[in-house]
Amino acid sequence: MRKLLGACSLDVFARVDPLELIAPAPQGAALALYVNLLAESLHAAGRTARAQANGNSYGETVGELALGLAFELGARQGDWDAFCTALAAEHARAPAFWRQAGGEALLRKKVNDMFAVLRDKVDADNYQVACGRPCSPNRLYAYRMLDTAYGEIARLFAGWREHTAQVGAILGRPVDFSVPIEVRQLQSVAACRPEWIMRWSESLERFGGAPGPLHTKSKRFESLKNSPDKIADMLREIAEYEAISSNRDSGWLHDQDTAGAWIEDYWRVLDESAHGATPGPDLILEARTEELDAPMVEVAQAAPVADDDPLDAVRAQAVSLPPGFLSAARATQDPGSWAGRMLEDDSLPVRLAVYLKLLGAEDDCYPDAWRDPSTGALPNMQQLAALDAVSLPTLRKRRDAAIARLEAAPRTGG
Incomplete structure (x- = not known):
């Protein structure tokens, strides 16, 4: 993703001189221009091998993740201002440095630095929402290091015959010709031991030629260098976050249609009650056969409207x-409609994400204008996130907050 964003940003700067972006301009104008052109470049690169490569374990591609992060930048003026300040400072030292030998690489590095910081901020926000505990970008960086360390240890364990000496150094004992029991036990990050992390870091200078993250002079991981208990806690938290995030949209799928219809009817009956009608509880499910006060309305298919x-x-x-x-x-x-009033402050993609979660991708009462022409169903979560110019986890957060408001409204008289 870093390479894709960097390459596409250089394409943007080939069309727009960076001086135009760092020059004084109306608030947000330069950022909007950059995001617009970057989105076009990412779209043009969408069929490349780099863009179509797997980006994570949830099925998102590198291109989708990069596009989501680009749109996330559009909502974070402060990160863009910091980038422009860095460009202006470098420009003051070496005017138009991007036109000099090696300047393109320096420009690309500053772009990568901006997106690296942004990615940590977004991930930290999403972690806090998912797990309900504080998380700074610096702490998230430590989580990422530990997760990477686990991945490297798992890779070495899987190829223990080719890496006998280093696996032995990680385990703290010699490895013979039989499969170490720890190799079988390491099935997830939850099974990774803090002493393995520490010994792995220590082994890197011997087997890789450079000190490991816990054995450099950097202060970044100072609090973890001699704290196996802290490492153990963070490994458990990584495992917990993975368990939570991997199940966000896959629970109880076999009951999805029935549950969605029941909830919609429940909201409708309560709304009627608030306006004078008082149907009894036995009529809740019968109301499905009537014309619902639903958020979706059948309309005649109109010609496409220009954005x-x-x-x-x-x-x-x-x-x-x-x-x-x-x-x-x-x-x-x-x-x-009742749901329309409750969701009036939410963007259209968030509303569609709510209906997608509660009613499923296909429902007879969805207007044609809401459907993806290629599938005949609502756009998926990745598409909706891109339409809302946010990352997928951020859209999930906003969708879940909207659903929580809908569920709480009857109890609070909303």
Whole structure:
């Protein structure tokens, strides 16, 4: 992802002089221009091997993750300002350094630094939402180091015959010709032992030629260098986060349609009760046969509407949706329905994510303008995140917050 964002950013700077971006301009104008052009470049690179490579264990590609991070930058002016300040400082030392020998590499490094910091901030925010405990970008960096260390240890254990000496150094004992029991035991990060992390770091200078992260002069991991208990706690927290995040959208799928219909009916009956109607509890499920006060409304299929914001069209095209998708979909919303009123402060992609979670990708009452023409169903979560210009975890967070408000409203009289 770092290489893809760097390459596409250089493509942007080939079309727009960096001086135009760091020059005084109306608030947000330079950032909007950069994100717009970067999205176009990422979309153009979408069929390359680098963009289509697996980006994580949830099925997202490197290109999708890069696009999500680019749109996330669009909502974080402070990170862009810091990048422009770094560019301006380098420009003051060496005017138009990007045009000099080696300048392109320096420009790319500053782009990578910006996105690395942004990625840590986004991941830290998502971690706090998922696990309910504080997490700074620095702590997240330590989590990432430990997760990487686990991955390297797992790789060495899997090839223990070729790495007998280093595996022995990690285990703290010689390894003979039989499979070490620890190799069989290491099935997940939860089974990784803190002493293995520490010995792995110590072994790197001997087997890799450079000190490990816990054995450099850097202060970044100072608190972990001689603290196996802290490492053990963080490994458990990594395992817990993986368990939570991997199950966010896969629970109880066999009951999804039934549960979604029941919840929608439940909200409708309670809303009618609040306005004078008082159907008894036995009528809740019968209400499904009536015309529901649902958030979705059947409308005649209209001709595609041009997007007011050109960036909307770019976002839509980047996820293989019609350029006018957002405008046409917005035109079919029913702000007068109960759910529509409850979700009026949420963006359209967040609303669609709520319906996708509760009712499924296909429902007879979804208007055609909400459907992905290629599938006939609602856009998936990756598409909706790109449309909302946020990362997938951020969209999940906003979707879950919206669902929580809907569920809490009847109990609070909302």
